[in-house]
């Protein structure tokens with residue numbers, strides 16, 4: 575388990591240590607506090623009270639996650655001579671903060687209130703372009719990350735389950751990375767591989783059988799390690815393989831919206847079946863935490879499931895995976911869909 579440091583804290587009750595973290599990291603000067611309306615109502619006062627004691631505080635309540643909006647915040651930070659951004663919220667708020675901090679070249683103290691995916695410590699911000707489609711933009715890992723496990727435990731359990739799904743997807747992501755290297759279609763980065771594998775292992779080997787406070791700590795460590803793996807690799811390769819391509823295809827072609835972490839977990843089992851590897855330990859793990867990935871229950875019908883698997887490689891052409899060579903005939907995928915419907 576990771577130890578708390580002055581730039582990374584993962585434990586219960588951390589929300590009261592925001593000011594300590596800024597001071598111990600020599601962050602001085604004007605602060606921009608960024609949140610959204612709902613989260614600000616729930617936890618904003620606890621954070622803002624601490625910030626006011628340090629310096630003057632500007633406030634921004636995020637209502638969209640477009641690239642132009644994040645750029646506008648960055649410009650505001652530059653012209654107002656703001657020295658630090660403090661972001662409090664879920665993925666959308668923190669992605670806006672990550673990108674604004676990166677453009678304005680100021681440190682970001684990130685306080686996630688949900689753990690639905692491994693973006694909390696990644697160097698990637700997902701923001702919408704003018705075409706309303708999400709783009710993954712390279713930025714920096716937050717300079718300071720403060721995770722209050724009590725806060726996460728109070729978030730909707732569906733988001734926690736999605737976070738479990740996103741870490742479990744490292745299973746196929748690593749198999750695909752190995753495979754791509756064996757075909758000379760990618761390069762291996764041993765440090766990043768090890769980080770991603772460790773992120774997966776601490777989840778798969780956890781002693782906890784339910785979503786309890788100690789398990790939240792393990793999940794937080796795992797998601798942070800996945801983020802660091804991406805940072806080491808300089809891409810999402812260590813944590814994103816064919817299962818993520820399938821999820822991107824669902825986002826692109828599908829009509830039903832499921833959480834990213836749930837879609838990639840379904841993709842993980844589906845791909846393991848397609849390439850003929852044992853998936854029982856992954857399926858058992860997900861059912862232990864009551865993470866439902868039955869495609870029928872997720873309202874992913876058979877034709878969408880098949881179409882998304884057959885077209886997944888188009889989502890990211892330079893990401894070579896098992897799907898580039900697997901038998902994706904309709905007849906075979908129909909059989910797999912029925913098996914998943916029965917087994918999950």
Ligand SMILES: [Zn+2]
Pocket residue numbers: 691692740814818834838
């Ligand atoms: Zn993911």
